Amino acid sequence: MRLGVLGAGKIVPFHLDAMLANGFEPHVIGARRGSVNAGNLAIRYGFEHQLEDPMDIFKIDIDCLLIASPANTLLEYLVAGLKLGLPILIEKPVFLEPRDFLIALDSGEPKVLVGYNRRFYHSTALLKSILNPGHFNSVRAIIPELSWSKERPSIEEVERNLRENTVHVIDLMNFLFKLDENNWSVRKPRGSQRFISLLFNSPVSSGQIDLVFGYPGSYQIQFFSDSSALVLSPLEILQSYDSMTVIEPTELLPIRQYVTQTTPLANLSEFDYSYKPGFYLQAKAFRDLVKGEVSQSDGATLSDAYVACKVADIACRALKSNC
Numbered sequence: 001m002r003l004g005v006l007g008a009g010k011i012v013p014f015h016l017d018a019m020l021a022n023g024f025e026p027h028v029i030g031a032r033r034g035s036v037n038a039g040n041l042a043i044r045y046g047f048e049h050q051l052e053d054p055m056d057i058f059k060i061d062i063d064c065l066l067i068a069s070p071a072n073t074l075l076e077y078l079v080a081g082l083k084l085g086l087p088i089l090i091e092k093p094v095f096l097e098p099r100d101f102l103i104a105l106d107s108g109e110p111k112v113l114v115g116y117n118r119r120f121y122h123s124t125a126l127l128k129s130i131l132n133p134g135h136f137n138s139v140r141a142i143i144p145e146l147s148w149s150k151e152r153p154s155i156e157e158v159e160r161n162l163r164e165n166t167v168h169v170i171d172l173m174n175f176l177f178k179l180d181e182n183n184w185s186v187r188k189p190r191g192s193q194r195f196i197s198l199l200f201n202s203p204v205s206s207g208q209i210d211l212v213f214g215y216p217g218s219y220q221i222q223f224f225s226d227s228s229a230l231v232l233s234p235l236e237i238l239q240s241y242d243s244m245t246v247i248e249p250t251e252l253l254p255i256r257q258y259v260t261q262t263t264p265l266a267n268l269s270e271f272d273y274s275y276k277p278g279f280y281l282q283a284k285a286f287r288d289l290v291k292g293e294v295s296q297s298d299g300a301t302l303s304d305a306y307v308a309c310k311v312a313d314i315a316c317r318a319l320k321s322n323c
Contacts, residue, residue, distance in 0.1 A: 001023060001024050001025060001063045001064055001287070001290055001291075002025050002027040002061070002062045002063045002064075003019060003024040003025060003026055003027055003062065003063070003064055003065070003066060004027060004028045004029070004030070004057045004060065004062040004064070004065045004066070005026070005028070005029040005030070005041075005047075005065075005066045005068070006029075006030050006031070006054050006057060006065065006066070006067045006068065006069050006077050007031060007066075007067060007068035007069035007070075007091070008029065008031040008035050008037035008038035008041055008068075009037070009068055009069075009070075011068055011091055012037075012041060012066075012068050013041065013044075014275070014276040014279055015066055015068065015089070015091075015115070015279065015283070016041070016045050016066075017274075017275055017276075017279075018275045018276070018279040018280045018282065018283035019066070019283045019286070019287075020045070021274075021275070021280060021283070022280070022283045022284050022286075022287045023287060024064070024283070024287070026045040026046055026047045026048075027047065027048055027049065027060070027062055028047060028048065028049040028050070028051060028057055028060050028062060029041055029042055029047045029049070029050055029051070030050070030051035030052075030053070030054035030055075030056065030057045031051075031052075031054065031069075032052075032054075033052040033053070034052070035052075038050055054069070054073075054077060055076070055077070055080065058080050058081070058084060062086070063086075063087070063290060064086060064087040064088070064089070064286070064290045065081050065086045065087070065088045065089070066088075066089050066090075066091075067081070067088060067089070067090045067091065068090075068091040071093070071094070071095050071096050071100075072096075074090075074094065074095065074100075075095070075100050075103060075104060078090065078094075078104050078107075079103070079104060079107050082104065082107035082112070083107055085111065086111065087111040087112075087113075087286070087289050087290040088111060088112045088113070089112075089113045089114075089115060089282075089283075089286045090112060090113070090114050090115065090302075091115045092114055092115050092116050092167065092168070092171075092300070092305060093163060093164055093167045093305065093308065093309060093312075094114055094302070094305045094309070095305075095309060096160075096163040096164070096309070097309070097313070098306065098309050098310050098313050101302065101305070101306040101309060102306075104302060105302060105303065105306065111289060112301060112302045113282070113285060113286050113289055113297070113299045113300070113301070114299070114300040114301065114302060114304065114305040115282060115300075116168065116171045116172075116175075116299075116300040116304070116305070116308075117276070117277065117278030117279055117282050118168060118171075118172050118235055118277075118278055119171070119172070119175050119278070119282075119298045119299060119300060120278035120279075120280075120281040120282045120285070120298060120299075121235065121236055121269075121272075121277055121278050122236075122266050122267070122268065122269035122272070123232060123235065123236055123237055123238035123265075123266040123267075124172070124175075124176075124235075124298075125266075125298075126238055126265055126266040127176065127223070127230065127232065127238050127266075128175075128176055130228060130230065130265075131176060131177075131223065131225070132225065132227070135204070135225050135226055135227065136204055136205065136206075136225065136226070137177070137204065137205045137206075137223060137224070137225045138205070138206055138207065138223070138224045138225070139173065139177075139200075139205065139206070139207030139208070139209075139221065139222065139223055139224075140207065140208055140221075140222045140224070141169065141207065141208070141209040141210065141219075141220065141221040141222070142210050142212070142217070142219075142220050143166065143169055143209060143210065143211050143212070143219055144212050144215050144216065144217030144218065144219070145158075145161050145162075145165060145166060145211055145212070145213050146158070146161055146213045146214050152194065152214055153194070153213050153214045155319065155320065157213075158194075158213050158319060159316045159319060159320075161213070162211075162312045162315050162316050162319070163309070163312050163313075163316065166198075166211060166312055166315070167305075167308040167309060167311075167312050169209060169219075169221070170184075170198065170209075170308045170311045170312060171300060171304060171305070171307075171308040172235075173200060173207060173209070174304065174307055174308060175298070175300070175304070177200070177202060177204070177205040177207075178202075179200055179202060179205075179307075180307050181307050181310040181311055181314070183200045183201060183202050184198060184199065184200050184311045184314065185198075185199050185200075185201075185314075186198055186199070186314055186315050186318040187199060187318075188318045188319060188321075194212060194213045194214055194215075195210070195211070195212055195213075196210075196211045196315055196318065196319060197209065197210050197211070198211065198311065198315060211315075218233065218234055219232070219233060219234050219235055220232070220233040221233070221235070228240060229241035230265070231262070236267070236268055236272070236277050237264065237266065237267055237268075238264075238265045238266040239262040239263060239264050239265060240262060240263050240265055241260060241261075241262055242261045242262060242263050243260075243261045244258055244259070244260055244261065245258070245259045245260075245261055246258055246259075247259060269281075282299060285297040285298070285299045286299070
C-alpha cells in the first residue's frame, strides 16, 4: 500500500510508526517549500519522493493518503483527494469552521477516516462495552484546558482551544452515546472567559462537561448508571468506584476523611507501549478501509468530525456573547 503524506508536523512520525507496522509503504511526502521536517522524515522513513508543491502528490500513483497539514491549507488537499477516490486518513480536528466541512462533504466521504484516536483507546472500548444503552447514563466531566497558561488566556486563545482540543472530548461523547449537534447546548456565566459548560441530553444519557481555561489539572470524566460508577482519569485509564473508606479523626488531624476506593479496569493496551495510544488500531482500521475489507471500525468519519466542530462552534459563539 503506497502511502502519500501531506504535512510534516510533530504528529506525523506517530502516524507513520503505526502505519508502517500495519503494512503501509512510505512513497511520497509533500509539505511547504523548504520544509526541513519533511526532508528529515523523507530520510528517516525512506520516502521515494519529496515534493515542495504538495498538490503534485495527486500526479503520483499512490494507494492512500495521510493528510496532517494545518487546517487553513487543508481544504484544497482534501477535495482533490476525494475527487480521485483516494482512501484518506486525516488528522483531527480537520477544519476549524463548519462551512469548510460542508464544502468537503459535497465531494463525498466514503473512504475518509478522521484521526480521533481516543476512540481506539483500550479504556474507551471497555467503557463502551460496559455502558448499557438500555439504561440511563449520567456523565460529569471537568476538562482543564490551557492548563499550561500562567496568565489569563485571551478570548482568541480560548476559542482556538475549543476548536482544536475540546472537540476530542465532544467526539468521544458523541461516539459513546450516539449524539449529534441537536443533543448539545451551552451554558456560560455572563461576562466569563474562563468557564463554560457543554451539556448534552438524549433519551438514555445526559451529561455536563465543565471547561476551565488557564487552571492546572488533568482530565476526569465520570460515568454513573444504576449498575456502575466509572471514571476515566486520565482518558487512557478506566477505573470503577467500589467503596468509600472513612478515616476517623486523630489528634494530628482532627477531621473525618473520606477516601474513594477504585479498581483499575483498563490501562494501556499492548500496542500503546510501542505506539502513541490509539494509533496502532486506528492505522489498522485505515488499512482495512484501503483494502476494501469489511470492518467494524470505530473510527470517526468526516460527518462525525463535522458534528464535533458544530458543537465547538456553538460554544465559541456563546463565549463571545455577553463577554
